[in-house]
Amino acid sequence: MPLITPFDPWRNQYCTCPDKFSLSPYTGCGHACLYCYASSYIRNFSNPRPKKDFLKRLENQIKKITKNSIITIANSSDPYQPIEKELKLTRKMLILLEKCELKINIVTKSILISRDLDVLKNLGNVVVSFTFTCMDERLAQRLEPGCICRPLEKLRTISMLSKYIPVAARFDPLIYPLNTTNIKETVNALSDSGVKQIITSTYKTKPDNFKRMCAQFPEHALLWKNLYLTCGERKGGYNYLALSLRQKLVEEVKEAALSEKLKFSTCREGFYNANTTNCDGSSLFIFS
């Protein structure tokens, strides 16, 4: 089984990512985000496990990848799993990648990434996409119960990373009305932490994530059923909010980002004209 695979946006008609590869040391994810999309198509998802003989196989397979290719680590699992603290598999992978001339985009929501700053600095061409859903500690804990990092710790981590590495913040998903009441405050906090770009998207329902969300937030279940199932749109296997509400939320994030002089992009919304740069943070690479 190849470890490095062409990025597959699951045939999403709205994906505007450049050509790139996906690489993940782990299968499954322990952050247990209620809104997760990947949990619907990976078996035993909530039990993250390292891929078999990962480093040995990677050493062989990486030789076949053209120099300067973009590799995203990772799309369906956070490379900084709770078990990464002991296993150090992501760290070893990054050390192996130091020798390769690649553009590496690390996508995470864990402060554990700060442990590897020494290695990240040696990678040469690296961008971190740090997912940040809200400033509210209690809400973050309910939304991402397996990710033990508090919002303030995340902001501190972003500050520390962004002194050395370009960081884009993934302020997503926007879950109306949970994390959409203080958009400007959130964007300002991310800006103060040194991010160069805000990437955003609205929450889309799949049956399993919708079940988890409604069970955790029963007070919003009726509203969401109305917004998504009655008034929303069905696209590519997901239920989207109605176009007007999606536009309103995304515009609010954009306005806040531009007022902070940050780059801005949307992910899988179809709002191509709203983006001021590449949708996935790849414009932050050197020589991109």
Ligand code: SF4
């Ligand atoms: S970190 Fe990403 S892959 Fe992991 S549970 Fe959360 S949304 Fe899913």
